[in-house]
Amino acid sequence: MIELRGLTKRYGDTLAVDDLSFDITPGCVTGFLGPNGAGKTTTMRMILGLDAPTKGTALVNGKPYAQHQFPLHEVGALLDAKALHGGRRAFDHLLCLAQSNGIGRKRVTTVLEQVGLAEVAKKRTGTFSLGMGQRLGIAGALLGDPGVLMFDEPVNGLDPEGIVWIRTLLRWLASEGRTVFVSSHLMTEMAMTADRLIVVGRGKLIADATVEEFTSQGEQWVQVRSAKPDALATVLTTAGGTIKIADGDQQVRGLTSTQIGDLALGAGIAIYGLAEQRATLEEVFFGMTVDSVEYHGLLGTENASAA
Amino acid sequence: MSGTDTMTPAATAPEPEHLPTTHDKPTQSTLRAALVSEWTKLRSVRSTVWSLVLTSAFTIGLGTLFCWAYLHRREQRGDRQNALRALLFDPTARSLNGVVLAQLAIGVLGVLVMSSEYTTGMIRTSLAAVPNRRVFLLAKTIVLAAVGLVVSMVSVFVAFFMGQAVLSGDGLGTSLSADSVLRAVLGAGLYLTLIALFGLAIGTIVRRTPGAIAALFGIVLILPLIAQAFPEPWDVRIGRLAPFNAGQAMFSVRYDPDLLTPTQGLFVFLGWIVLAYIVAMVSLSRRDA
Numbered sequence: 001m002i003e004l005r006g007l008t009k010r011y012g013d014t015l016a017v018d019d020l021s022f023d024i025t026p027g028c029v030t031g032f033l034g035p036n037g038a039g040k041t042t043t044m045r046m047i048l049g050l051d052a053p054t055k056g057t058a059l060v061n062g063k064p065y066a067q068h069q070f071p072l073h074e075v076g077a078l079l080d081a082k083a084l085h086g087g088r089r090a091f092d093h094l095l096c097l098a099q100s101n102g103i104g105r106k107r108v109t110t111v112l113e114q115v116g117l118a119e120v121a122k123k124r125t126g127t128f129s130l131g132m133g134q135r136l137g138i139a140g141a142l143l144g145d146p147g148v149l150m151f152d153e154p155v156n157g158l159d160p161e162g163i164v165w166i167r168t169l170l171r172w173l174a175s176e177g178r179t180v181f182v183s184s185h186l187m188t189e190m191a192m193t194a195d196r197l198i199v200v201g202r203g204k205l206i207a208d209a210t211v212e213e214f215t216s217q218g219e220q221w222v223q224v225r226s227a228k229p230d231a232l233a234t235v236l237t238t239a240g241g242t243i244k245i246a247d248g249d250q251q252v253r254g255l256t257s258t259q260i261g262d263l264a265l266g267a268g269i270a271i272y273g274l275a276e277q278r279a280t281l282e283e284v285f286f287g288m289t290v291d292s293v294e295y296h297g298l299l300g301t302e303n304a305s306a307a
Numbered sequence: 308m309s310g311t312d313t314m315t316p317a318a319t320a321p322e323p324e325h326l327p328t329t330h331d332k333p334t335q336s337t338l339r340a341a342l343v344s345e346w347t348k349l350r351s352v353r354s355t356v357w358s359l360v361l362t363s364a365f366t367i368g369l370g371t372l373f374c375w376a377y378l379h380r381r382e383q384r385g386d387r388q389n390a391l392r393a394l395l396f397d398p399t400a401r402s403l404n405g406v407v408l409a410q411l412a413i414g415v416l417g418v419l420v421m422s423s424e425y426t427t428g429m430i431r432t433s434l435a436a437v438p439n440r441r442v443f444l445l446a447k448t449i450v451l452a453a454v455g456l457v458v459s460m461v462s463v464f465v466a467f468f469m470g471q472a473v474l475s476g477d478g479l480g481t482s483l484s485a486d487s488v489l490r491a492v493l494g495a496g497l498y499l500t501l502i503a504l505f506g507l508a509i510g511t512i513v514r515r516t517p518g519a520i521a522a523l524f525g526i527v528l529i530l531p532l533i534a535q536a537f538p539e540p541w542d543v544r545i546g547r548l549a550p551f552n553a554g555q556a557m558f559s560v561r562y563d564p565d566l567l568t569p570t571q572g573l574f575v576f577l578g579w580i581v582l583a584y585i586v587a588m589v590s591l592s593r594r595d596a
Contacts, residue, residue, distance in 0.1 A: 048431075048434075048438075049438045050431055050434055050435065050595065052595060066438035066439065069337055070333055072436055075435075079435070080431060082427075082428050083427075083428040083429060083431045083432045084429050085348075085352060085423060085424075085429045088348070088352055089351060092347060092348075095351075096344045096347040096351070097432065099340060099343040099344040100340050100341050100344035100433075101333065101340060101436055102333025102334075103333075137432075
């Protein structure tokens with residue numbers, strides 16, 4: 001359980017984090033979404049007591065992070081895959097973390113196996129790829145077997161296999177009843193992993209809802225390809241649908257694919273393609289934030305870089 | 308809301324052996340755990356080994372070389388001049404002269420103990436594991452002091468004995484039982500150890516390795532030179548307060564009017580370190596990691 005109350009961080013004139021208040025509850029994956037520079041990392045750093053809030057509080061399991069005697073037993077965090085000394089061997093890196101919280105050597109070996117780095121345990125971490133660094137960071141987060149896990153952009157630098165692995169890991173950790181808080185600027189990635197999404201832009205809370213709630217806000221339509229588009233359009237319009245032409249296909253709103261199929265059959269029109277479409281999470285975001293002018297520009301660049 | 312309550316495993320959890328256990332919370336103190344951790348950190352990077360090897364090599368190698376060079380020059384001078392010089396000769400200080408260079412090696416180690424945390428980004432991981440920053444700095448200090456003390460003391464004693472072995476060839480050597488000699492050798496070892504801590508404090512304040520090393524070298528090497536620019540008698544009065552000159556008082560046997568007494572030297576040098584630690588602690592606790 002993580003509780004934020006009015007959490008604020010000001011750097012000079014800019015509000016990096018602006019009055020964030022929400023709870024991150026156990027048993028589900030909570031996605032923390034927003035473009036780079038939206039204040040996600042700063043928020044996580046304040047939760048870990050690395051940065052001091054200008055105002056407000058962040059509590060982890062009921063206490064400020066720094067007041068936990070051995071915090072790795074409460075919270076495991078991956079903030080940055082490069083937050084380690086490249087001259088140290090992977091095993092020693094984890095060992096010094098473990099020892100600082102009274103965790104034994106055996107657990108180091110276990111987590112190295114768990115993240116698939118057992119074979120490179122004796123290698124210096126400076127030789128690691130970004131993906132291996134992420135895995136090592138995750139191993140460090142798992143060391144204390146904590147009830148709360150926090151990952152900042154964990155899929156960065158991972159290959160497709162690694163991305164699937166991390167998705168599975170996050171789901172599994174949540175299914176065990178742990179609190180899982182994971183940040184990303186990739187909306188589609190979060191849609192596949194998270195149960196609940198907290199969206200921030202320019203340090204402010206924009207939305208806090210379940211993934212279903214997000215996607216259900218999006219438009220739905222049926223993409224139709226047929227032998228006689230004009231004849232079909234007449235039939236469908238009569239039945240109450242609205243038609244839009246896009247890329248040579250017809251986009252039908254107001255009718256289900258079953259209804260369209262039945263209507264086409266009744267009219268003797270051959271259907272070549274029939275697909276239910278729903279606005280992607282990314283499009284929902286775009287619609288949601290299009291009103292916020294200052295955020296609009298940011299989101300535009302974000303989409304471009306994510307593409 | 309406690310961690311253990313929330314972790315009742317769901318029925319779908321696949322691998323029971325990985326399920327979170329009720330935490331066996333460690334019973335040891337935070338400091339004790341941090342000490343073990345810092346020892347692992349220190350021994351697991353190569354820079355520690357080479358800076359300690361250099362500290363030893365400079366102390367012993369240069370000390371012996373200085374003694375040998377002194378004998379060599381004696382051969383080229385007349386007997387009368389040698390007799391005069393022998394009055395001022397401090398065989399103990401001569402054999403410990405390698406400390407001048409060794410202090411840079413061990414000082415850099417002290418700097419790196421903290422600055423490498425910042426330059427590599429490890430500091431975020433470290434402080435997330437040990438959020439009590441006073442404990443964090445204290446653990447680093449104790450581990451560095453212990454390692455530094457062992458290496459420094461062994462080095463200065465070896466340097467002393469080797470230097471005296473060289474000098475005794477000409478009957479110039481001294482022994483540990485002679486007046487003030489043991490104090491001087493111990494003083495040199497203590498000086499090297501404290502320079503490492505001075506480096507650690509500067510590394511904590513400056514955070515970046517190059518800047519911290521520059522600051523350390525500046526204070527240790529350049530400050531005495533700047534003091535010489537002052538008009539008499541202030542050049543001496545200010546100069547002897549510089550860390551290296553204060554330290555030199557700790558490992559000289561012969562009285563030098565330009566230096567403090569050994570006890571004064573120790574306290575002035577400790578004053579520098581306490582000052583650096585106060586600034587370091589304030590910096591570490593106030594600034595974001």
